[in-house]
């Protein structure tokens with residue numbers, strides 16, 4: 001199947017992307033990140049944007065630095081880039097455990113963490129782990145930058161706190177280097193998405209568990 005016709009723009013910077021979103025605010029607009037949710041939706045006619053803004057060439061969205069005990073994951077970080085980063089396994093063990101379950105190698109080579117979290121598919125693997133990791137989502141808009149705790153980001157199926165001219169630029173994860181994280185899912189036999197996926201984060205005080213956080217995907221209209 002072929003998508004309907006659309007106008008295509010390539011953003012070079014975050015500001016560029018926001019300007020394009022504002023300029024085309026009267027049209028149905030989508031950001032193109034890894035394209036692994038958007039393009040299937042366009043090909044099957046579920047989504048027919050009039051304007052596509054490609055953010056995949058914005059290099060500043062692909063860093064994964066550790067700043068002040070926080071792992072900062074650029075929104076355009078691909079799953080495979082995260083799994084290659086030792087610091088990500090160390091500081092965000094629940095999130096990296098979940099990324100290992102996403103799709104197959106091809107999907108992990110193209111799909112992005114920002115695209116996954118912004119898309120808000122209730123059966124995707126990352127919202128629950130983002131919640132147990134106490135992550136905040138960094139959102140840039142015209143003249144604004146805000147941080148939204150993951151627990152306030154999701155409103156329902158495919159519905160988030162992102163405004164029409166806003167872009168998710170990063171995910172901030174407080175270091176859980178002293179914790180043990182895990183993720184296990186029962187995949188749908190047809191799609192591989194989560195029928196249910198459970199993330200846990202155990203904070204250790206020596207050999208003693210001092211706190212337990214549990215999150216889940218697939219069981220409600222958004223991660224819990």
Ligand SMILES: Cc1cc2nc3c(=O)[nH]c(=O)nc-3n(C[C@H](O)[C@H](O)[C@H](O)COP(=O)(O)OP(=O)(O)OC[C@H]3O[C@@H](n4cnc5c(N)ncnc54)[C@H](O)[C@@H]3O)c2cc1C
Pocket residue numbers: 029030031032033034035036037038039040075076101102103104107110111112113114115116118119121123124125126162166167168169191192193194
């Ligand atoms: C065969 C296959 C199997 C898959 N299996 C799984 C799986 O097991 N688990 C799983 O979790 N996912 C799975 N996926 C989905 C995959 O993880 C997608 O990559 C992900 O859901 C979307 O990320 P993306 O970068 O491809 O975003 P895109 O498809 O490019 O964009 C998706 C949506 O998010 C918006 N968006 C993207 N980036 C931003 C941003 N920075 N700011 C604001 N909005 C943004 C776009 O406008 C669009 O509406 C699978 C996909 C395929 C094709």
